[in-house]
Structures are given as C-alpha cells and as structure tokens.
Amino acid sequence: MKLLVIEREKIRHNLELARQRAKGAFIYGVLKGDAYGLGLLETARLLKDEGVTRFAVGQPHEGALLRREGFLHEEILLLRSTSDPTDIDALLDAGLTATVGSRDAALALSGLAERRSTVAEAHLKIDTGMGRYGFLPEEFDKIQSVYQYMGNLAVSGVYTQINAHAKHSAVAEQMERFRTLLTKMQSAGIEPGIIHAAGSTALFRHDIPKLDAVRIGKALSGRVPVKNAGLQPVGYIECPLAELRWLSKGHTVGSSVTYTCRRPTRIGVVPVGTSDGFTVAQAKPLSLVDWRAVVPHKTTVLVGGVRARVLGQVGLEHAVIDCTDLSCSVGDIVQLEVNPLFAGRLPKKYL
Secondary structure: OOEEEEOHHHHHHHHHHHHHHHOOOEEEEEOHHHHHOOOHHHHHHHHHHOOOOEEEEOOHHHHHHHHHOOOOOOEEEEEEEOOOHHHHHHHHHHOOEEEEOOHHHHHHHHHHHHHOOOOEEEEEEEOOOOOOOOEOOOOHHHHHHHHHHOOOEEEEEEEEOOOOOOOHHHHHHHHHHHHHHHHHHHHOOOOOOEEEOOOHHHHHHOOOOOOOEEEEOHHHHOOOOOOOOOOOOOOEEEEEOOEEEEEOOOOEEOOOOOEEOOOOEEEEEEOOOHHHOOOOOOOOOOOOOOHHHOOOOOOEEEEOOEEEEEEOOOOOOOEEEEOOOOOOOOOOEEEEEOOHHHOOOOOEEEO
8 A cells, every 4th residue: 555654743843944944923834735745634733733823725625624623713814816706705604814916806805795794804915026816016006995995804914925936136126025015005004914925935045034924835845945954855655565576687667768777687666656746846847758757867765774776767656666686575665755745645644
C-alpha cells in the first residue's frame, strides 16, 4: 500500500521559523489546496495546538468543514473575491470572513447580507501587480464607497498579494503602492483594520516591512524556493518494492530510452509514478517531452535507509531503481521524496 507520510515535527519547525521571520505579526495558517497537500484538518489542528487562531482557505466548503469540525471561534478568511451568490451564501452560512476585491463583489456580498438581516465581515483585496483579484490602488473612489455606502459590510482588514518571485525592486514598488493607498485611506478617515501582504515566499525571500499579519501556507511544507531558509521539506511516499530482476549490460530502461545499463544491473520496480507526484515538483518543463516524467540528474530513493538511484523515465505509476549493490527483497519499504501538493490522492500517515 502506498502512503503519503507527513512529519508533524517538521511542520512545527517550519512554523517556528515563519514566526521568527514574522517578528511578532499574526500568523494566518493558509489551508488552501488541502493545506498544500498536508491535510486540511490535521494541519489546522496542529496549528491550533501551536497557538494559531487565524486561518485562510481557498474555497467556502473548506471553511465550512473547519466549522463543522469544531473551529467555531477562529477567524477563517476566504482568500478570493467572489460575486457568485452560491459562494456568498456558503461563506455566510459558515461565518467566514469574505474577501472583497471589486465593487461588484462588494455589492453582491452586501446585498445578500442585507437580505439575511446580518452584517458580513470582509477584508479588502488590493491588486498591486498580481493581476488576479483586487481593487487597483488607483480605484480609491470605489474602495471608499465600500466603507461609505455598504452598511451590511464590516471591513476588518486590507491586504495584497506580493509577487514574491519578482526582483527585490519590483517587490519594493508593490509595497510602496500598497502603503501609499493605506496612507490615503487613513487620511480620508478610513480605518483599514488588519493589514497583511506577505505570503510564504515573500516572507522568506524579501525583507518585507512588518505589517499586522503574514499568511503562511507553502512554508509549512518547507517547500519555499528560497536558499538557506532553514525550512525542512515535509512529506515522502512509503511503498513496498514490487519486483526485483536483472538486466544485461546494454539493456534500456524507460519508454523513451532515457537510460542504458552500463553493466549487468539488478533493478527494482516501485509502483509509484508521476500520478503520485513523484518527480513532478522537481522537474522542469521541456519542449516535446512530458515534463512530469523527466527525472532530474541523480534522483534517489531510500531502500532500508540506503540510497538507490532512479533509472530512466518515471512512468505514470511506476519507477525503476538501481538495486545492484543493495541487499534488499521484494516487500522492502521504499521512501520517495514528494511534494505533498502533488500527492494528494494518496492516503496519509502522520508521524
């Protein structure tokens, strides 16, 4: 049986590093994408045990699940703006904090809240360069109208999403646009509430000025593209070795003949492949090639604690490893590093 193994202690380690980088700012535990593959409920419970009381989700049903599972008093922020009545009804039912990123979204949320004779809590989203959700900083009149004319909205925060993969100068420009807008809002007598901008990559890659809160999701899995961040990658697949056999010198491995045996080679077949996320997060796109199946140079797995090299092209549901110099048998457990984000279909085991 294949299992995705999640090490809780590594998540705790990564959370502590994020807290150090946050310098006292609130932590929003971002749980979208099944908590980046770590498991929404298990990760939420771990974070709650570690003192996190603010969460963020990508879909209304994720927030509703948290409420049903006992997260009754924690703030849960929906990280996308929506004008869809079905989404709005769902977030209001669950008592989520909405994101409002346009006048249309504000009108739709305020209107449905009014019909329910309630007030919807919301954060304003500002688009400083990502080009997805959010008011443009230049749309101050529309932003102001949310506060002035929509009595069924209670805006408790303002945030943006930094393009963390951009150059430092571009990130600084984004932050300057954001701060300029905040200053204009405060000058107009608008209280912005909680202010946040940095996600995981921005927090660890850039020197973001301290705001009220930071949003941590990807960093919990330890898979932020930042060198020397100290984060520990979380997650590996455990799977029994399915077959052992010998191939002669010159025999090829893989449907695209990506490896030729240089000596008589004892191979092991592991029923784990790209459909399980193996090598998906590591590989780079290549033209005319299925990028998910291209094995980076010297990719290895662990068999009984000993490294074994992956040979040839990783298939949809299998990989071939070099067991020539290993003492191993069919049924021995193989550990394959994987990004949990791409291995979500597997049952999980927590350590």
